[in-house]
Amino acid sequence: MAGNTYASNGNFKYGHLSELEKDIERLELGIKTSQNLDLFKMRINIGNHIIPNSIASLPMEGGDSTEEGSPTELTYRKYEKIARGGAGLIWIEAVSVTKEGRSNDKQLWITEENWMEFKKLNDLIKLSAKEEFGENHNPITIIQLNHSGRYCKVNGNKNPIIATHKELLDNKLGISDDYPVVTDDYLRGLEGDFLKAARLAKKAEFDGVDIKACHGYLLSELLSAYEREGEYGGKFENRIKLFINVIDKIKEDNDCQGLLLASRLNIYDGLPYPQGWGVSKENGIAMDLEEPKKLISILVEKDVKLISLTMGNPYFIPHINKPYDIGDYVPDENVIISCNRLISGIGDIQNTFPSINFVGVGYSWFRHLAPYVGAGSLENGLCKIIGFGRESISYPNFARDILDNGEMKKNRVCVSCSKCSEMKSKISTCGCVVRDNEVYLPIYKEMKNKEIK
Ligand SMILES: Cc1cc2nc3c(=O)[nH]c(=O)nc-3n(C[C@H](O)[C@H](O)[C@H](O)COP(=O)(O)O)c2cc1C
Ligand code: SF4
Known part of the structure; x- marks a missing residue:
């Protein structure tokens, strides 16, 4: 599917909302629209935390840390802009929990030595937001804890740490059939590494931690480790074990009390069984949300009340993960169909768990019309919070423009290039x-x- 050329589908053609609405109707999509942009002003209460509006800035890895994993001027600059932009929920990008688990040598990595730098980052976000919007404006900050699994790199070279073989992904990465899968002992050790990182995140005063299980990274890969032997593979309970053990450890830990437990979770990998999670066992890559829903019901029991849902693997099928007009291949579906998969699939989950706060995704591609699509999702209960990824770096002020001016400006939006x-x-x-x-x-x-x- 993926090629080497930079290909454009040139799909975005909507000037006015009515044109988009016509296409939604013609294609019989589940995307909804609404002109009631006041819906974004809705505050969200989660335990002792209040998200001041229904807009999230989604995690966007910047690859700009020091060798030791600390934020640099570029990192601080990015988050200060986002904080001044007004999003009520600021979801910090992937931060590694171990050295070897980094996606590259410039990925953030929280340690005993540098957690104060992360506190500086959190303080900067909180202070900048207050300076901009007043003392009472307190955006909720979630730090995304991750192990990059098969996408680890060391000294610029691939250093995959895999939980299971997956033919399609192995072929893309050049992983041979006899490449070793990581041991149960290693995975058990990671439970402690996630806990340590969560304690440091608490010391750094982030409001919450995201145990990341999406986009094909280690915890996400384990969810579909049907063919792995041992205690972390095979049956459902084993495949979710590392994820759930990490949640339990953090929940029970004295030092982590008060942390909001969150997760960024794939509900659909878009890879055929047995390589993918959230897919039908009989029917190619058709979506089957039974297991993701079973997992979410367990997370809910464990007090995880904020979940950012997502799909796909950005290294293999980026069009499912972040619908685009220009990329390294032309997908075999219209971009709006990819957006619809995200928005409607997440809507299905929100409908199943109406009291849980799900963050939706799939909106950036709609450019200046995104506020109406987001408002449509809020109005129709397709999610509780509208998340924007690429807009956060192309147009950090997007939230303020939606909330104060009722628009996103055409000359500021992400062009999905x-x-x-x-x-x-x-x-x-x-x-x-x-x-x-x-x-x-x-x-x-x-x-x-x-x-x-
Ligand atoms: C450059 C880049 C970096 C990203 N980094 C992360 C990340 O650190 N963690 C994560 O969960 N998602 C990451 N994503 C995915 C985004 O959070 C988001 O899900 C995706 O861009 C689709 O949302 P959008 O259409 O609003 O951009 C990244 C995406 C891009 C393009
Ligand atoms: S405009 Fe292009 S470079 Fe900028 S955020 Fe969007 S996709 Fe990325």
């Missing part, structure tokens, strides 16, 4: 090349020049 993703995969450091071009265009150009040489 995939240049940030290209940077992420090639040099790790990434940002918006189009709308934050003073900083990221020179980095992008340097990367391209090196490719030519």
Whole structure:
């Protein structure tokens, strides 16, 4: 499916909302629209925490840490802009819980030595938001804890740590059939690593921790480790074991009391059984949400009340994960169909668990019409919070514009060109090349020049 060329489908063609609505009707999609943008002003109460509006800035890995995993000026700059932009929920990008679990040498990594730098980051977010919107404005900050699994890199080289073989993904990464899968002992040890990282996140005063189980990283891969032997593979209870054990450990730990327990969770991998999670066992890559729902009901029992849902694998089928107009292949479906999969699939889950706060995704591609699509989801109960990924780096003020001005500006929105993703995969450091071009265009150009040489 994936090729080497940079291909454009040129799909986004909607100037006015009515044109989009016509297509939604013609294609019989589950996407809803509404012009009641006041819905974004709804506050969300979760235990002692209050999210001041229904807009989330989703995690966007910037690949800009020091070698030791601490934030740098680029990291602080990005989050200060996001905080000043007004999103009520600020979901910090993937932060590794171990050295070898990093996606690259510039991925954030929280340790005993550098947690104060993370506190500085959290303080900066909280202070900047207050300066901008007043003392009472307190965005909720969630830090995403992760082990990159098969997508680990060391010194710029791939260093996959896999829980199970998956033919399609192995082939793409050049992993041979005899490449070792990680041991149960290693996985058991990770339970402690996640706990340690959560304690540090608490010390750094983040409001909550996300135990990340999406996008094909280690915990996500385990969810579909049907063919793995031992205590973390095979039957459902084993495949969710590491994830659930981590949640239990954090929930019961004295030092972690008060932390909001959250997760970014794949509900559909888009890979055929037995390589994918949330897929039918009989019917190709058709979605089957039975197991994801079973897992979510367990998470709910364990007091996980904030879940950011997502789909796909950005390294293999990025169009399912982040619908785009320009990328390295032309998907075999219209972009709006990819958005519909995210929005409607998440809607199905929200309908099943009406009291849980699910963060939706699939909105950035709608550009200036995204507020109406987001409001449609809120109005129709398809999720409780509208999450934006790429808009957070292309247009950090998007939330303020929705809330105060009832619009997202055409000349500020993400154009889904995939240049940030290209940077992420090639040099790790990434940002918006189009709308934050003073900083990221020179980095992008340097990367391209090196490719030519
Ligand atoms: C450059 C880049 C970095 C990303 N980093 C993360 C990450 O650290 N953690 C995560 O869960 N998702 C990450 N994502 C996925 C986004 O959070 C989001 O799910 C995706 O972009 C689709 O949302 P959008 O259409 O609003 O952009 C990243 C996406 C991009 C393009
Ligand atoms: S580089 Fe900017 S405009 Fe292009 S996809 Fe990334 S965020 Fe959007």
